[in-house]
Amino acid sequence: MPILAIQALIIVTIFGITLLIATYSTYAERKVAAFLQDRIGPNRAGPFGLAQPLADAVKMFFKEEFIPAKSNKWLFIAGPSLAMLTACMSSAVIPFGNTLRFDGLPEIRLQAIEVNIGMLYIFGVVSLGVYGVMIGGWASNNKFSLLGAVRAASQNISYELAMGLSIIAILMMTGTLSLREISLQQHGFNWNIWYQPLGFIIFLVCAFAETNRTPFDLPECETELIGGYHTEYSSMKLGLYLFAEYINIFVASAVMSTLYFGGFNFPGMDWLEAHISSDPLLAHNIVTILGTVVLFGKIFFFIFFFMWVRWTLPRFRYDQLMNLGWKILIPLAILNIVLTGGGILLGEKLGW
Amino acid sequence: MTMAEKMYLPAVFQGLSITMRHFFKKKATIQYPEQQRPIGKEFRGLHVLRRDEQNRERCTACGLCAVACPAEAITMVAGERKKGEENLYREEKYAVTYEINMLRCIFCGLCEEACPKEAVFLQNNKMAPPRYERDEFIYGKDRLLEPLDAGNSKENIKYRY
Numbered sequence: 001m002p003i004l005a006i007q008a009l010i011i012v013t014i015f016g017i018t019l020l021i022a023t024y025s026t027y028a029e030r031k032v033a034a035f036l037q038d039r040i041g042p043n044r045a046g047p048f049g050l051a052q053p054l055a056d057a058v059k060m061f062f063k064e065e066f067i068p069a070k071s072n073k074w075l076f077i078a079g080p081s082l083a084m085l086t087a088c089m090s091s092a093v094i095p096f097g098n099t100l101r102f103d104g105l106p107e108i109r110l111q112a113i114e115v116n117i118g119m120l121y122i123f124g125v126v127s128l129g130v131y132g133v134m135i136g137g138w139a140s141n142n143k144f145s146l147l148g149a150v151r152a153a154s155q156n157i158s159y160e161l162a163m164g165l166s167i168i169a170i171l172m173m174t175g176t177l178s179l180r181e182i183s184l185q186q187h188g189f190n191w192n193i194w195y196q197p198l199g200f201i202i203f204l205v206c207a208f209a210e211t212n213r214t215p216f217d218l219p220e221c222e223t224e225l226i227g228g229y230h231t232e233y234s235s236m237k238l239g240l241y242l243f244a245e246y247i248n249i250f251v252a253s254a255v256m257s258t259l260y261f262g263g264f265n266f267p268g269m270d271w272l273e274a275h276i277s278s279d280p281l282l283a284h285n286i287v288t289i290l291g292t293v294v295l296f297g298k299i300f301f302f303i304f305f306f307m308w309v310r311w312t313l314p315r316f317r318y319d320q321l322m323n324l325g326w327k328i329l330i331p332l333a334i335l336n337i338v339l340t341g342g343g344i345l346l347g348e349k350l351g352w
Numbered sequence: 353m354t355m356a357e358k359m360y361l362p363a364v365f366q367g368l369s370i371t372m373r374h375f376f377k378k379k380a381t382i383q384y385p386e387q388q389r390p391i392g393k394e395f396r397g398l399h400v401l402r403r404d405e406q407n408r409e410r411c412t413a414c415g416l417c418a419v420a421c422p423a424e425a426i427t428m429v430a431g432e433r434k435k436g437e438e439n440l441y442r443e444e445k446y447a448v449t450y451e452i453n454m455l456r457c458i459f460c461g462l463c464e465e466a467c468p469k470e471a472v473f474l475q476n477n478k479m480a481p482p483r484y485e486r487d488e489f490i491y492g493k494d495r496l497l498e499p500l501d502a503g504n505s506k507e508n509i510k511y512r513y
């Protein structure tokens with residue numbers, strides 16, 4: 001029974017942390033944007049403007065709740081809810097840390113649920129996420145929204161292909177779909193990025209496209225489509241869409257850190273575990289918690305990178321986007337698979 | 353495009369390095385109400401109605417400033433000085449009310465030029481601050497007149513000339 005309670009606690013914590021990080025991503029986005037543009041950014045609400053997300057949320061709630069007359073009311077509401085739901089679901093399988101060990105208790109994994117198809121789960125949930133955008137765009141009964149939704153759908157499908165192919169190289173190396181297993185195999189400094197630099201670049205570009213971030217934010221391209229799929233949305237329903245985007249960024253960053261940058265592993269962890277304390281349980285727990293901190297450091301770096309890119313690069317044209325996806329990224333990903341396969345065979349021959 | 357350009361990545365990294373340099377640059381923002389830009393001596397800011405050396409109001413409600421004003425921002429009501437008010441008003445006629453609408457005013461300074469009594473001036477160190485209500489931008493005599501005890505505050509009020 002206590003293990004169930006602990007598990008529930010972990011789930012709630014992870015959920016809370018996800019929401020908290022997404023909330024403060026909105027603040028960070030504005031700060032980063034400001035700093036990159038030689039400005040200061042929000043600094044009036046609370047010290048350093050830290051209460052800004054709160055103020056934004058209050059503002060969102062007090063705005064007029066607008067539902068277009070000829071829209072499909074239920075789907076109109078379902079759109080943002082679905083986007084938010086799928087965004088929140090995907091952080092469940094990410095291993096946020098190794099294990100905690102206590103006397104008389106089974107090992108506690110710092111992860112909401114451990115499934116041996118974690119990677120597939122994330123892919124499935126993320127591709128469900130596009131339904132939120134599509135349903136919302138369609139239900140608005142507005143041409144611009146519909147165009148945005150169609151763009152979102154075709155973009156996500158195209159880039160999911162390349163993304164999946166780039167993952168396959170990792171799967172060939174690790175032989176597992178479980179994110180925890182993949183993390184554990186990158187023990188110490190044995191990170192996948194050293195073996196899969198090309199795969200990482202492909203994955204990174206696709207992650208940008210999947211989360212609808214600049215330079216691939218064509219579904220909400222305001223110069224052409226007003227606001228894209230959320231043109232008709234206002235108040236907190238719009239807020240949910242925007243919020244879901246930040247959660248997706250967080251999850252994408254976490255997946256990238258886990259798959260390519262060692263997750264909760266950091267160089268020197270073995271040495272630390274052996275030297276930090278004479279009590280092996282305590283030493284293990286300290287290293288686990290340090291690992292979690294390190295993982296969050298990596299995640300924050302990637303979140304920052306998302307923002308950094310957003311305020312640097314202009315948007316692609318839609319045909320350029322499709323060309324990049326189908327004619328460059330997919331062939332590159334296949335090449336990467338072939339190279340990886342060759343590398344693995346060679347390694348076996350040489351007995352590595 | 354050459355092959356290297358087609359890879360996008362070099363150009364992307366170049367762009368990223370440029371924005372990163374700006375990240376650490378000194379910020380150009382001026383935090384307005386607390387911090388202000390240096391203002392030139394010739395700046396035309398908020399009006400003030402001056403008093404003379406004996407603390408009497410100089411304005412005689414001749415209306416020349418209102419006529420000169422291209423934005424029609426000035427209105428006034430003239431009144432006659434009663435006996436015993438000589439220490440308040442310099443001339444026999446004075447402005448009972450004198451209002452400038454700061455939303456209409458374009459701060460051209462023509463009122464200042466027009467005034468024969470050297471009564472209305474534009475300060476070079478103050479601006480009309482932002483307000484929530486439009487009514488609050490109509491400045492009456494209570495806010496335009498130089499304070500009575502101008503003895504020490506006189507130095508604080510800076511005129512253009």
Ligand code: SF4
Nearest residue numbers: 421457458460461463
């Ligand atoms: S500064 Fe110009 S616009 Fe303003 S009150 Fe004087 S004359 Fe009118």
Ligand code: SF4
Nearest residue numbers: 411412414415417467
């Ligand atoms: S401020 Fe000067 S010009 Fe205007 S009414 Fe008074 S005396 Fe006349």
